[in-house]
Structure formats: C-alpha cells, structure tokens
Amino acid sequence: MTTALLTHSDCLDHVTPPGHAERVDRLRAVAEALTTEGFAGLLREDAPLADEAELLRAHPQGYVDKVKAAGPAEGTVALDPDTHMSPGSFRAALRAVGGALRAVDMVMAGEAANAFVAVRPPGHHAETARAMGFCLFSTVAIAARYALDRHGLSRVAVVDFDVHHGNGTQDVLWDDPRVLFVSTHQMPLYPGTGAAEETGAAGNVLNLPLPPMSDGRRFRAEIEAHALPRLDAFAPELVLVSAGFDAHAADPLAQLAWGTADFAWITQRLCDIAEAHSGRRLVSTLEGGYDLEALAASVAAHVAVLMERGA
Numbered sequence: 577m578t579t580a581l582l583t584h585s586d587c588l589d590h591v592t593p594p595g596h597a598e599r600v601d602r603l604r605a606v607a608e609a610l611t612t613e614g615f616a617g618l619l620r621e622d623a624p625l626a627d628e629a630e631l632l633r634a635h636p637q638g639y640v641d642k643v644k645a646a647g648p649a650e651g652t653v654a655l656d657p658d659t660h661m662s663p664g665s666f667r668a669a670l671r672a673v674g675g676a677l678r679a680v681d682m683v684m685a686g687e688a689a690n691a692f693v694a695v696r697p698p699g700h701h702a703e704t705a706r707a708m709g710f711c712l713f714s715t716v717a718i719a720a721r722y723a724l725d726r727h728g729l730s731r732v733a734v735v736d737f738d739v740h741h742g743n744g745t746q747d748v749l750w751d752d753p754r755v756l757f758v759s760t761h762q763m764p765l766y767p768g769t770g771a772a773e774e775t776g777a778a779g780n781v782l783n784l785p786l787p788p789m790s791d792g793r794r795f796r797a798e799i800e801a802h803a804l805p806r807l808d809a810f811a812p813e814l815v816l817v818s819a820g821f822d823a824h825a826a827d828p829l830a831q832l833a834w835g836t837a838d839f840a841w842i843t844q845r846l847c848d849i850a851e852a853h854s855g856r857r858l859v860s861t862l863e864g865g866y867d868l869e870a871l872a873a874s875v876a877a878h879v880a881v882l883m884e885r886g887a
C-alpha cells in the first residue's frame with residue numbers, strides 16, 4: 577500500500593488578479609516540495625475532470641450553470657470581492673473535484689492507503705449556492721457525498737484544520753447525519769461563522785474556534801479533549817481532510833501560531849482515527865496556506881506522515 581498524490585497542471589490555469597493571495601505560485605510551491613527524494617514513493621496520478629453531474633451532490637444545477645457561465649473569455653472576473661474566475665477556472669475546479677473523487681475511489685479500492693489531492697481553487701468556503709472565499713465548488717463535501725452514495729458508506733468524517741472556518745462544507749453537510757464535520761479555526765476571522773454553538777441539524781457538526789495568537793499547544797489540547805473523542809465515537813468508515821496550512825505562524829492571512837510540527841501532529845492523529853476505524857482510508861485535499869515557504873514545508877510534513885502511515 578502507498579500514498580497517492582493527485583494533481584493536474586490545469587489547476588495552474590486558474591488565474592487570480594495580481595497581488596491575490598490564492599495564486600498560481602502556491603501550487604507550484606507545493607509541487608516542488610513534493611519532488612524531493614523523500615517523496616519518490618508517492619503514487620502519482622493526474623486528477624481527472626469531474627463529471628459536471630458530480631457537482632450536483634452539493635450544488636443545485638442553477639448554481640453550477642451560473643458559475644460555468646461566469647467564466648470570462650479573457651482576463652478575470654470577480655464573483656465577490658475575494659473570489660475570481662479566469663478562462664481556466666471552471667476546468668481547474670472540475671480537476672479539483674475530480675481529483676478528490678478519484679482519491680476516494682483509490683482508497684476504497686485499496687489502490688492506495690491514503691491520498692493527498694494538491695489542487696486549486698480550494699473549496700471549503702463554497703456554500704450550496706454561493707461562491708466565496710476563493711472557492712467555487714464545495715470539493716470535500718462533494719467527496720463526502722460521493723463516498724456515501726457511490727460507495728455505499730454510512731459514516732464519513734470531514735476534518736477541516738484550515739485557519740478559516742469551513743462554512744461551505746458546513747452549509748452543504750449541515751443536515752446530513754451520515755457526516756461528522758469537525759473544524760478548527762481562528763475566531764474572530766473570515767468568514768465569521770464556526771461558533772461552538774453551531775452544531776448541525778443532526779448534531780453532526782463540531783466547531784472548535786481558537787482565539788487569535790493560539791499556538792500549537794492550545795490547538796492540540798482542543799483536538800485531544802474534543803475532536804478525537806467525537807471522531808472515535810463516530811467511528812468513520814472514511815476520513816476526509818480539508819487541509820489548509822494557513823494556521824502557520826508565518827501565514828499573512830491569519831494570526832494563529834502553529835509550526836510545521838503541528839501539521840505533522842494532526843496528520844498523525846487523523847491517521848490514528850483512520851487506522852482504528854476506517855481501514856486507514858484517508859483523503860486529504862489542499863485548502864489554504866498563503867506563505868509559500870511555510871506552505872511548502874507544512875505540506876511536506878503532512879504528506880511525509882501520510883506516507884509513513886500508509887506504507
């Protein structure tokens with residue numbers, strides 16, 4: 577068994593305006609970090625294009641049509657003050673979703689023990705019918721529904737450690753008792769949701785907000801006290817991860833103070849859950865992370881643990 581890496585050069589054709597934090601160079605930095613010797617054992621595969629019908633697992637047809645139609649013939653267009661599309665954006669988003677779904681297929685088929693999906697645009701802010709926060713489609717929520725409905729699973733955990741609350745994932749999965757959604761995030765911070773009182777229509781959401789300047793020790797204590805017991809009790813058949821690396825101390829978009837070792841630590845703990853309940857099946861998809869050096873180092877730490885635990 578091994579760790580799969582899914583990515584695609586089409587994800588470099590999602591171009592944002594000059595100075596935008598969610599930029600092409602992020603994915604280049606991630607790709608470069610994963611070309612060093614230690615990552616030679618990754619099972620590398622191109623992320624396929626998702627069928628547009630797969631988007632309907634999270635979004636109404638009218639929304640999909642609207643996003644598709646919004647893509648410009650040239651230049652960029654703003655869907656909201658943060659969220660832009662270029663001519664290649666819709667296709668890049670289909671690669672992102674397609675990569676996550678293929679990764680689910682691979683771990684379900686035993687072709688890989690776990691997987692990292694290195695794609696952009698990210699997805700966890702995209703709500704049922706609203707693009708926002710750099711995100712067009714709710715990639716990880718779509719992957720959760722796909723695993724449940726296509727692979728016949730009955731319990732999927734989605735863990736989001738991006739520094740921003742995964743409001744889109746929460747919106748899509750709010751009333752789906754087959755999913756436990758766990759999110760750690762800085763609060764207050766964009767998008768403003770993610771209070772501990774937001775627990776899901778079926779008690780299926782666990783939000784663990786962290787105050788600004790929280791370090792990795794605080795984060796680990798919250799995970800150990802609240803997230804791990806809930807995940808253990810839920811006993812997921814598959815673990816999906818919204819892997820944002822913007823809680824790193826060097827990240828310019830937020831004020832948490834995690835280090836690279838904290839990303840390795842949470843990856844170990846999520847692999848523990850997957851090992852205990854899910855036959856090791858875990859699929860991690862890239863969300864945020866905006867300091868290129870910190871992003872590269874943190875992704876490398878994350879994927880190194882996936883490889884160690886997936887071997």
Ligand SMILES: [Zn+2]
Nearest residue numbers: 738740822864
């Ligand atoms: Zn983020």
